[in-house]
Amino acid sequence: MTKPYRFRYEPILLKARADERSRQRDLALLLRQRIEMHDKLRGQQQTLAGSKRDLAGALIGKVDLSAVGDVARYGAGVEADGHSVVRQLALVEQQVVVARERLLEATRKRRSLERLEEQGRDTWRRDVRRADQKECDEAAQIVLASGEFTGKVAA
Numbered sequence: 099m100t101k102p103y104r105f106r107y108e109p110i111l112l113k114a115r116a117d118e119r120s121r122q123r124d125l126a127l128l129l130r131q132r133i134e135m136h137d138k139l140r141g142q143q144q145t146l147a148g149s150k151r152d153l154a155g156a157l158i159g160k161v162d163l164s165a166v167g168d169v170a171r172y173g174a175g176v177e178a179d180g181h182s183v184v185r186q187l188a189l190v191e192q193q194v195v196v197a198r199e200r201l202l203e204a205t206r207k208r209r210s211l212e213r214l215e216e217q218g219r220d221t222w223r224r225d226v227r228r229a230d231q232k233e234c235d236e237a238a239q240i241v242l243a244s245g246e247f248t249g250k251v252a253a
Contacts, residue, residue, distance in 0.1 A: 100229065103222045105215045114208040121201040128194045135187045142180045146173055 105111065153169045 100226050103219050105218055107211060107214065111208070111211040111215060114204065114211050118201070118204040118208050121197065121204045125194070125197040125201050128190060128197050132187065132190050132194060135183055135190060139180060139183055139187070142176050142183070146176050149173060149176075 149169050149172060153166060157166070
């Protein structure tokens, strides 16, 4: 009975797979953070556009200067917050690039180990087939040498 195939670097392969999954999670978190920042910026832009429309409506007829000042201050605050989000977004974008590179490297390591495992498995299969064939050949030689084989197939 032949022994089952055992990949000698299995622990390293398992670690490589876990590292790749970890890198995928890291990248996913960063991508989610980036999406949330984009959504926040979009919401701020919509809020600014709405307040400007409201201001335009307030400028018809009698003008309330305190309302105009309130809208201007609000707009300046939202704009400053938007600039802060853009700076944070730039940092997240850099982190995404680094995370992608790390994931790519982890994927390369895992794939190379899997290729090595498959080559080892193919070699093991070939050796098992050769050993089986050798046993069959030896059994046939023994039967032929004993003179028990008549050449006829029993029905």
